[in-house]
Amino acid sequence: MTAQDKILHVASKLGLTSLKDMQASTGAVYDVDSDLSGTIFSQAARHANPGLTNINENQFEVNEALLVETVGFYVQNTNLGTVNFQRVYGSNAVIVFDLIIGNKRTMKDTPVFAAGSPYTFANSGVFADVSGEEFPTVIAPRHQVFMEGAGILIPPQVQWSVSYTIFNVVTGAIIAPTSNTKLGCYLFGTKVLLNFNTSI
């Protein structure tokens, strides 16, 4: 089943008869947990765009949808810089997250390992530090979940969020983010954009 098939299947189940007439595209949404509340996307309406997020609210408008095929995590510091999660939290950190769409948990207790998660080694992201004498070349791992089996559709006008906790996998202790180590998340996949056709 292709991504487009899956979108049409779910749209049919939900009674979204006009989604098939909309513009297929590729898209990504991102947001940062600037409140350190353990939830990403739910506060996006209050965030600067595009500094912290690229959405105005955590739901798509009529006839827009996203089939989530990759979930990625990163860290944003106080300067709004995007930083590799492992470089900040260390290799032993793990993000355990849920993807919630409407009132349904569609991804459950999913770990993302700072050391580099499953599926992410095709590009190890080798990071060559310019101050080579102090820190020679090290690896900057990727922190993503590739939803190879089946993407998950965020339908139009349904709120979504990502709830997470960061742990130390060695000790099991919770690691609390700070304002300089805020966790960000993006959802990437096949997008459906509103297409008026000849309506306007």
Added chain:
Amino acid sequence: MASQPQKLAYVNAKLGAPESGQQTTRVLFSTIETPGTTSSLIFFRNFQGLTNGQTNLTQNKLDSMESMVIKTIWLAQFDAEGVLNTFGGILQQTLSIIVGNQTVVKNLPIQFNQGANGQAFDRLHENGGHIVDNNFVPLANKQIVLPVEIRLLTDIVIPPQVAFEVRIDSNAAAYGTGAVVCALAGYGKIFSAGNSF
């Protein structure tokens, strides 16, 4: 080759397992604390004392309405300071997965897919996860190796409510005083009440 959803649907139908539920991408993981030097590690057997950051299961089986396909196996070893090390040093180790009373992956060598070896079975690894600088002493946030990952060519199904475990055998490999972690990733189904309630 059947896709992961097709394989899961086929096996569930054979077993008479429930086919409804929320499709998702599932990653199960389990940790063994202070493993030390041993010839046998068994993941997904003991959950006592582990937090949600060390495992996302409470028993070694999936719930009654849940099942998944294992597509890839991931292994990592950390020292007490959180530095990622090569898994079991550079000793040869083999991995077996037991589902129910059946061995479904038998004595699969893991050493080729990690660390300084650079002879990965597949093309997942850019460079076999080789050490990028032998003279550099790594820190928790200065990582110089990658965890072990082996992508399975035949997907393995974990049906609902069937016990499973992952066993690593070696000739007294040193796993250190930190922790070792095993993750199984793939496509799965999780319980969805739908309009039942």
